[in-house]
Amino acid sequence: GAVVSQHPSWVICKSGTSVKIECRSLDFQATTMFWYRQFPKQSLMLMATSNEGSKATYEQGVEKDKFLINHASLTLSTLTVTSAHPEDSSFYICSARDRPGGRGEQYFGPGTRLTVT
């Protein structure tokens, strides 16, 4: 149980285009989902917190207009990288926290590798 999927697992796009990454909790409902960014051989940096039915909360330094987050249901959050540039190339990881009454843990997806050419 407690599986989180991400789609796609990897994507290559051209500079200036937009890319959408999906994060799904497959067997539980997640009121809160998180988006992280991981550069090669570095740690995970929290980008934003996504709550179902409300606006995402972004960490300091993260451009909300560039990284659009939508959490439309209790099992799906999406991250859209708009007007992507090569410096946006990174590994994007989502996590989902099960709702109150669950174990309250964060479960992580396998990540999406984005390469912008």
Added chain:
Amino acid sequence: AQSVTQLDSHVSVSEGTPVLLRCNYSSSYSPSLFWYVQHPNKGLQLLLKYTSAATLVKGINGFEAEFKKSETSFHLTKPSAHMSDAAEYFCVVSRAGDSSYKLIFGSGTRLLVRP
């Protein structure tokens, strides 16, 4: 503010020997502490967590960690390394009772296991 420092970027051990991955934390509040493992092309997996109950925490795959408040440490240990333990390990802190549930990750330690 909370933070974690993982003292070693790489640790190399021989198969069958003990593993020690070091982590020190800083927190103004009672922390919750976690160890996660990241295998290539797989999602992060929770090894164990400390949430102010027993200071010695046992996790999956034979790992355990001891919370030492006086030393602000939460080192991860395993008596005998297996080849399958080779991965990246992250020490993570969050503020106990923090309704934001934010996790702060350490820089990671890559564990290499030699045959």
